Amino acid sequence: MTTHEQQGKAQQEAKLFFSRFLLEWYQGQKRDLPWRRHRNPYYIWISEIMLQQTRVDTVIPYFNRFIERFPTVESLADAPEEEVLKCWEGLGYYSRARNLQHAARQVKEQYGGQVPDDRDAVFGLKGVGPYTAGAILSIAFNRPEPAVDGNVMRVLSRYFLIEDDIAKGPTRVAMERLAAELIPEGEASHFNQALMELGALVCTPKSPRCLPCPVMEHCAARLAGCETSLPVKTKAKPPRPEERLAALVEGCGEHAGRVLIRQRPSSGLLARMWELPHWPAPPAEGGAAGALLPEAAALDRLRRSLRQAGIPARPAEHWMAAEHTFSHIVWTLQVYRCREEDVRALPLAAEGRTAYAAVLSPGAGDAGLPDAADSVSVEPFADGTGSPEDGGAVRWINREDMANYAFPNVFLKLLNHYFDEQDSNQVNG
DNA sequence: AAAACGGGGAA
DNA sequence: TTCCCAGTTTT
Numbered sequence A: 001m002t003t004h005e006q007q008g009k010a011q012q013e014a015k016l017f018f019s020r021f022l023l024e025w026y027q028g029q030k031r032d033l034p035w036r037r038h039r040n041p042y043y044i045w046i047s048e049i050m051l052q053q054t055r056v057d058t059v060i061p062y063f064n065r066f067i068e069r070f071p072t073v074e075s076l077a078d079a080p081e082e083e084v085l086k087c088w089e090g091l092g093y094y095s096r097a098r099n100l101q102h103a104a105r106q107v108k109e110q111y112g113g114q115v116p117d118d119r120d121a122v123f124g125l126k127g128v129g130p131y132t133a134g135a136i137l138s139i140a141f142n143r144p145e146p147a148v149d150g151n152v153m154r155v156l157s158r159y160f161l162i163e164d165d166i167a168k169g170p171t172r173v174a175m176e177r178l179a180a181e182l183i184p185e186g187e188a189s190h191f192n193q194a195l196m197e198l199g200a201l202v203c204t205p206k207s208p209r210c211l212p213c214p215v216m217e218h219c220a221a222r223l224a225g226c227e228t229s230l231p232v233k234t235k236a237k238p239p240r241p242e243e244r245l246a247a248l249v250e251g252c253g254e255h256a257g258r259v260l261i262r263q264r265p266s267s268g269l270l271a272r273m274w275e276l277p278h279w280p281a282p283p284a285e286g287g288a289a290g291a292l293l294p295e296a297a298a299l300d301r302l303r304r305s306l307r308q309a310g311i312p313a314r315p316a317e318h319w320m321a322a323e324h325t326f327s328h329i330v331w332t333l334q335v336y337r338c339r340e341e342d343v344r345a346l347p348l349a350a351e352g353r354t355a356y357a358a359v360l361s362p363g364a365g366d367a368g369l370p371d372a373a374d375s376v377s378v379e380p381f382a383d384g385t386g387s388p389e390d391g392g393a394v395r396w397i398n399r400e401d402m403a404n405y406a407f408p409n410v411f412l413k414l415l416n417h418y419f420d421e422q423d424s425n426q427v428n429g
Numbered sequence B: 001a002a003a004a005c006g007g008g009g010a011a
Numbered sequence C: 001t002t003c004c005c006a007g008t009t010t011t
Helices: A003-029 A041-050 A056-069 A073-078 A081-088 A095-110 A119-123 A130-141 A150-159 A169-182 A188-201 A220-224 A295-308 A350-360 A400-404 A409-428
Strands: A240-250 A259-263 A278-280 A313-325 A329-340 A394-397
Touching (some): A003 A169, A003 A188, A056 A081, A073 A095, A081 A095, A081 A400, A130 A169, A130 A188, A150 A188, A150 A220, A169 A188, A240 A295, A240 A313, A240 A409, A259 A409, A278 A295, A295 A329, A313 A409, A329 A409, A394 A400, A400 A409
Parallel strands (some): A240 A329
Antiparallel strands (some): A240 A278, A259 A394
């Protein structure tokens, strides 16, 4: 027997050992999760989309609320998009929610409301890529398809001592091939879940619990003592900082007790979510990066941004700072309290009426007078996305109205904080 | 192939 | 703090 054949045989034994003992371990250790209580392909699908880049404990309450509100593919397909986004509020990666509803409509119209069980059909659903297609096909339909995510790549890279960069596409493809070979006959559903369960409970990124691991004795990385240095993954570049000025506009007159919110454009960052209006802060004088913008300069910039956006409000004073971290950007928001200008109570200035009308019926007519000083640099959406016709709708809301609009977490916290403050001011006089 | 796209929990 | 996770889509 050649050396090559001996290695191949050892490798084969390692694979069989892995599959057998992992499956056995899973029978005893699997967690009781809401989407594991039924073999409902719709539930599996929803859970898999929610679980993308999101931990189980975070997903559970969202999953329960979601299937209560949208119990079937058809109910999801027929729902208003705002309700779907509201159900997703706080989960992040909101394109997942919008793609999911798009796909629900695909399933309703193309597959009679039944989640398809063939590879091409599943893969063709919006928001379903290589991992999720494999997960749905294997977990819901027991098809022998690999479901390889970062977790599975971590387990496999350690057990088989694979030092390829898992951030590279070809590495994932190789892992899929390997994962497919490992699936025991007729056990795709349990085995794929077992692989992910092991990654979640035992073979964790930082401090793997090797002693209770069911496959430790043949784990190549463990035997080589290098389990904590795997998998190899090129690290993402750090997010870029962005200083922004936000307006918390307090209503007057018929808007008393309410604040103004604005809807984001249909594409790009936080698409179609609601927020406090905000714009990039101009660089501070003196050039020192991160230097605080003088209050007067901030108020002036905010005044012009508000006017440019057609929002009749006067910045008053700094309220608080808030930070919001995305994977690629870090926003530092300096939030200023602003006061709505009640144009009806003012002398009849034409420009004020025009701006006010623009707020009452957004998109209808010109959004305020172009101010010579403003027309140079301030965009309606300084993210560089969208257009004045897309997004930019505004509403005056109180705390109760928040239930009708989906907000990114940072604005959810700011608004709740603000209304809490208002309530305590009421009580204390 | 690289960047865009949220948020929170663990170490 | 830093890392990184049950990824997909767009560029």
